Amino acid sequence: MKNLKLIAGIVGVVLGALVAFVVPVPHGLTHAGMIVLGSIIMANIFWIFSVIPSFITGILMLASWVIFGAVDFQTSFAIFSSTTMWIIIGGLALGAAASKTGLINRIALMVMKKLPANFKGQSLAIMLAGTIISPMIPSAHPKAAMSTPIAKGISDALGYKPKSKPSSGLFMAAIWGFIVMEASFLSATAQNYAFKGLIPGKYQSVLSWGNWFVMMLPWTIVALVGGYFLIKLLFQPKEDKAVSHDFVEKQLQELGPMSRDEKITATVIAVAIIFWILGSALKLEAAIVALVGLSVLVMLKVFTADDFKNRISWSSVIFIGTVMALGNIMKTVGLTTWLYKILAPVISPILGNIWITVIVLPIIIYLLKFVVVSLISTGTLVTLCLLPFFNSMTYNPALLILIITASVNIWMLSYMDAPVITGQAAVDSSMVSRSGLAKSSLGYMIINIIGLLLCVPVWMMLGLV
Incomplete structure (x- = not known):
């Protein structure tokens, strides 16, 4: 496990540095955007493999934007005054x-x-x-x-x-x-x-x-x-x-x-x-x-x-703050506009109709969870990929947050859901079988989509669609 973390850490740093300082800046993006993109790639690898504590990864990500001149300190850490x-x-x-x-x-x-x-x-x-x-x-x-x-x-x-x-x-x-x-x-x-x-x-x-x-x-x-x-x-x-x-x-x-x-x-x-x-x-x-x-x-x-x-988990507070900073920074350095042009052919058909969105987006999240274990990392990645499309959507983009938060919490395999691991540890793994976890998670995945579909008429009545 230690070797895996070390390898993941090295890979994360190398990939992040290559994107930020070696890869030619593509048309429509600035060097500041490449620095932020490189830091996001490194941070997500660190989060997925728990290379170092998550909140430290987040702090280093925000600090790197200031150190390498992507944005100033006030912009990078503005979320902590929100x-x-x-x-x-x-x-x-x-x-x-x-x-x-x-x-x-x-x-x-x-x-x-x-x-x-x-x-x-x-x-x-x-x-x-x-x-x-x-x-x-x-x-x-x-x-x-x-x-x-x-x-x-x-x-x-x-x-x-x-x-x-x-x-x-x-x-x-x-x-x-x-x-x-x-x-x-x-x-x-x-x-x-x-x-x-x-x-x-x-x-x-x-x-x-x-x-x-x-x-x-x-x-x-x-x-x-x-x-x-x-x-x-x-x-x-x-x-x-x-x-x-x-x-x-x-x-x-x-x-x-x-x-x-x-x-x-x-x-x-x-x-x-x-x-x-x-x-x-x-x-x-x-x-x-x-x-x-x-x-x-x-x-x-x-x-x-x-x-x-x-009694307050201050490390969690800091971690969440560093994650929330991503949305504003991506927009500031032009990453959202650039990602929109890249992802539009794939994402636009999914977001073009709310009924399609509440079926397809949860399935994409379910598949992503097999790779990205952290609930908050999964939701953050998906949200950041969708941010560039907010201005062109036919329904209120806030609805995507409801879909995401309901869909990230699956436990098909025990490693996919940290609270389930905590629950198991609290009873010395003596209660639930592996098959019980898998069957109930599959059932939830279906129930979740049905529930979201039934929310759509309410969203329409509220004028959000």
Whole structure:
């Protein structure tokens, strides 16, 4: 593995340098554009093979633009003063507070208590709990690490053997509810903000919290209902008798009564979501809502200065910021215009009709995921390739972000989805079989396209097509 990383690093540096300084500048592009193109090629190789930490690769990419004179410092690092970065920070902090106080566990367990203690009831409960919790925590890995042990506890309580069909099914119910359903809500994962931040500002305004939810509502219903029946079809045991809720009851007893900090956190998050929904009408920036919510939690000593330092993944924040910088820089140095001329014969037919787009673009992303493992890298690559076509599209380009964010999250092979790997690690790889992963991923890939197709009439009614 170390040798592979070393080889990939050398290849990345050599290819990047060749493109930036050796390859003749093609017609329609400048030397600055070649420097940025070379750095993007190097960075993606580094990201794909995890040569060095992703956020360091991103920092070096932005620094290289300044060092070699492609753009100045203010232009290169401008994204870090944007509202998108601050809502990511505020959102991560709110999610960290919800996890710290135990609010997330309590919501999940209360939902599970309401449904029968058998495979059908508890798989549905886990999926519903994940869907409810998703918009509160904008980070997939903590949700995967938290939800799969709960699923394992239920699996053990129901007497399922490791990696059996029903054990695999409960694991996939956790992944489906807590990770797959992230595409339903803007605030459910930081990568949604990252993809949104890649596109021009005039299109970003369409992707407010409330608009995102409404535009993805048909997909949400299809993904939730279709996912439940898929898991039931693939994994339900022949005998599905209900047992007692002892496991859930025991966990709730250990949590005790709802604490002051939980109540405060729940109130702050609920108010924040309401303001995010009404943000466009109130002309209130989502970042301000998140930061005021964070400030309230700190003033009431629910979230401390140490929590702010230790419970937020600052490396992820920096990585996402460096990725988001690409969209503006590519336009600044003329890369988008040049790419448009190169890719137009292939891309234009796909983007010429929204119905074709929601079928073909996800398939392209599925295929790309076999090579580009990182969810955010895949989405970034696709978005950057499509940026040059925004001005010539017959529908609002913001819709592409919805399609991309719903399509990057597949797990046909375990290495293709990092949150799934986190979930497996949290239960010592004792729950889901390889065939269970592959079958459920294939089912999702089909359900995703169906859900997106049913979103198109809603997009038309909103005047976006």
